[in-house]
Amino acid sequence: MTNKGVGILNPHFKIGLIRVVTLSDEQMLNLHGQLIEHYFPELQVESRCIDAQPTGIHDEQTEQLAVPKIIKLAKEWQGLDAIVVSCANDPAVKELREELSIPVIGAGESTALLATRYGQTFGVLGITEEIPRGYRKTFGDRIVGNCLPEGIHSTLDLPTTEGKKSVTAKALELKELGAEVIALACTGMSTIGIAKELEQVCHIPVIDPVMAEGLMTYFECLRKE
Amino acid sequence: MTNKGVGILNPHFKIGLIRVVTLSDEQMLNLHGQLIEHYFPELQVESRCIDAQPTGIHDEQTEQLAVPKIIKLAKEWQGLDAIVVSCANDPAVKELREELSIPVIGAGESTALLATRYGQTFGVLGITEEIPRGYRKTFGDRIVGNCLPEGIHSTLDLPTTEGKKSVTAKALELKELGAEVIALACTGMSTIGIAKELEQVCHIPVIDPVMAEGLMTYFECLRKE
Numbered sequence: 001m002t003n004k005g006v007g008i009l010n011p012h013f014k015i016g017l018i019r020v021v022t023l024s025d026e027q028m029l030n031l032h033g034q035l036i037e038h039y040f041p042e043l044q045v046e047s048r049c050i051d052a053q054p055t056g057i058h059d060e061q062t063e064q065l066a067v068p069k070i071i072k073l074a075k076e077w078q079g080l081d082a083i084v085v086s087c088a089n090d091p092a093v094k095e096l097r098e099e100l101s102i103p104v105i106g107a108g109e110s111t112a113l114l115a116t117r118y119g120q121t122f123g124v125l126g127i128t129e130e131i132p133r134g135y136r137k138t139f140g141d142r143i144v145g146n147c148l149p150e151g152i153h154s155t156l157d158l159p160t161t162e163g164k165k166s167v168t169a170k171a172l173e174l175k176e177l178g179a180e181v182i183a184l185a186c187t188g189m190s191t192i193g194i195a196k197e198l199e200q201v202c203h204i205p206v207i208d209p210v211m212a213e214g215l216m217t218y219f220e221c222l223r224k225e
Numbered sequence: 226m227t228n229k230g231v232g233i234l235n236p237h238f239k240i241g242l243i244r245v246v247t248l249s250d251e252q253m254l255n256l257h258g259q260l261i262e263h264y265f266p267e268l269q270v271e272s273r274c275i276d277a278q279p280t281g282i283h284d285e286q287t288e289q290l291a292v293p294k295i296i297k298l299a300k301e302w303q304g305l306d307a308i309v310v311s312c313a314n315d316p317a318v319k320e321l322r323e324e325l326s327i328p329v330i331g332a333g334e335s336t337a338l339l340a341t342r343y344g345q346t347f348g349v350l351g352i353t354e355e356i357p358r359g360y361r362k363t364f365g366d367r368i369v370g371n372c373l374p375e376g377i378h379s380t381l382d383l384p385t386t387e388g389k390k391s392v393t394a395k396a397l398e399l400k401e402l403g404a405e406v407i408a409l410a411c412t413g414m415s416t417i418g419i420a421k422e423l424e425q426v427c428h429i430p431v432i433d434p435v436m437a438e439g440l441m442t443y444f445e446c447l448r449k450e
Contacts, residue, residue, distance in 0.1 A: 039447050041267065113342055114444065116363075117334070138341075211447060219339065219440050222264050223430075 012042040013081040013221040018073055019049035020066050020087040021056030021155060031191055032086045036214035043218060045084075048073055055154045056188075057089055058128055067092045075099060081224070082217050088185040088209050089132045103220035108134030110212040111183050115139075118205040119180025125170055126185025127152050135185060144177040147185060155188030164194060171198045171206070182206045187213075237267040238306040238446040243298055244274035245291050245312040246281030246380060256416055257311045261439035268443060270309075273298060280379045281413075282314055283353055292317045300324060306449070307442050313410040313434050314357045328445035333359030335437040336408050340364075343430040344405025350395055351410025352377050360410060369402040372410060380413030389419060396423045396431070407431045412438075 033045035050069040070092035082103040090106030149170035190210035258270035275294040295317035307328040315331030374395035415435035
C-alpha cells in the first residue's frame with residue numbers, strides 16, 4: 001500500500017499560486033511555490049502574479065485594487081487541483097470559494113488555524129496597521145498587542161537588515177505582552193525565512209505563512225483524492 | 226531548491242505510532258502507519274501497541290488503564306522525530322509533552338483543529354458516550370448532538386455491515402441537527418475508510434482522524450527541520 005516516491009516521477013497535485021505583488025523577476029515570483037514544493041514534494045506549484053501592484057497589498061485601498069485582479073486570474077486558470085492566494089490578508093479567498101469548484105486556500109486563515117495548536121494567546125506580526133481578517137476571526141479577543149513592526153511599510157522593507165531587526169524587536173514585544181504563539185501575518189516573512197530565527201530568539205512557536213498555506217493545500221488535495 | 230523524491234530513497238522523518246488497542250496481527254497493527262505513509266511519503270512510521278487491552282479505549286476506566294502503558298511505551302522508544310498517539314481520546318498526550326523532547330501528536334486534537342477550517346458547528350462521531358476532550362476543548366459549545374452511533378460499543382463493532390450502517394445513520398442525524406462539519410472521533414473510522422463514504426452521503430466535510438494526525442505530525446516535523 002505504500003506509494004513512496006510517487007512524488008518524484010509524477011507529483012500528485014497541480015497547484016496554482018497567486019502572488020499579490022507584481023514581480024517581473026522569475027525567481028522572486030516562484031519563491032513561495034518553491035518553498036511549498038520543498039516542504040511538500042507531492043505538490044507541483046506554478047506561480048502567477050497580479051499586474052500593476054509593485055508594492056503588493058498593505059492597506060484597504062491596495063487590497064480593493066487587488067481583489068478583482070485575483071478573481072480574474074484565478075477564474076482563467078485551468079487544470080488545477082487547488083489554488084492558493086499567497087497573502088496573509090486572504091484577499092478574494094471568500095469570493096473565489098463561491099465561484100470555483102476546486103479548493104481555495106489563503107495564507108492568513110491557514111496560519112491562524114495552525115497557530116491555535118500551540119497556545120491560547122496570540123501575537124500577530126505583519127506589515128499592516130490592521131490585523132488581517134483571518135487572524136481576527138480565528139483568535140477573536142485572544143490577540144495581544146498590535147501587528148506592525150516599526151519602520152515597516154510594505155513587504156519590500158522586510159529583507160533589509162533594519163527590517164529584520166524591527167521584526168525581531170516586535171516579536172519580543174509580543175511575547176512580553178503575553179503571546180504564547182506568534183502567527184506571522186505577511187508571506188514576505190516566509191520569503192526572508194525569519195520564523196526559525198524568531199523562535200530561537202523568543203522561545204515560543206512562530207508560524208510561517210507559506211508553510212501553513214502549503215500544509216492546508218496538501219490537506220485539501222488529500223481530502224479530494 | 227526542489228528536493229522532490231527525497232521521500233523515496235530516504236524518508237525524512239522517523240515516526241513512532243502508538244496503537245491503544247492490543248493487536249497481534251501485524252497487518253492490523255500497521256494499518257494506521259501505512260495510511261500515514263501513503264498520505265505523507267516523507268514519513269516513515271513504525272507502530273507499536275499497548276498490551277492486554279484487546280478492546281482498546283472506550284470509556285474512562287479503559288483509558289485510565291491505558292495511560293501508564295502509553296507513557297512507558299513512549300519513554301522507552303528511542304530515535305524518533307515525533308510520536309503519535311493514534312487515538313481520538315488523546316490519552317497520555319498531555320503527560321508525554323511534559324516528559325519528551327520530541328513533538329507528541331494526538332488524533333483527537335488534530336481532527337478537531339482541522340475541522341474548524343470547515344464550519345462553525347460540529348458533529349462529533351465516535352464510539353464513546355462522552356465526547357473526547359480534544360473535541361470539547363476545541364469546539365466548546367458549538368457541538369451538536371451526541372457522539373455515539375447505536376449498537377457501537379468498541380472499535381471492533383465498526384467494520385461490520387451493521388456498524389457502518391449505524392455510523393452513516395448517525396452522520397445524517399448530526400447533519401440534520403445542524404452540523405456543518407463532522408469530526409470523526411475514533412481512529413477505527415479511518416481503518417474502515419468511512420470518511421469519504423460519509424461525505425458522499427452527507428455532503429458536508431468529514432474529517433478523518435488518521436489523515437489529520439498524519440498532517441499535524443508532518444507539520445511538526447517540518448517545523449523542527
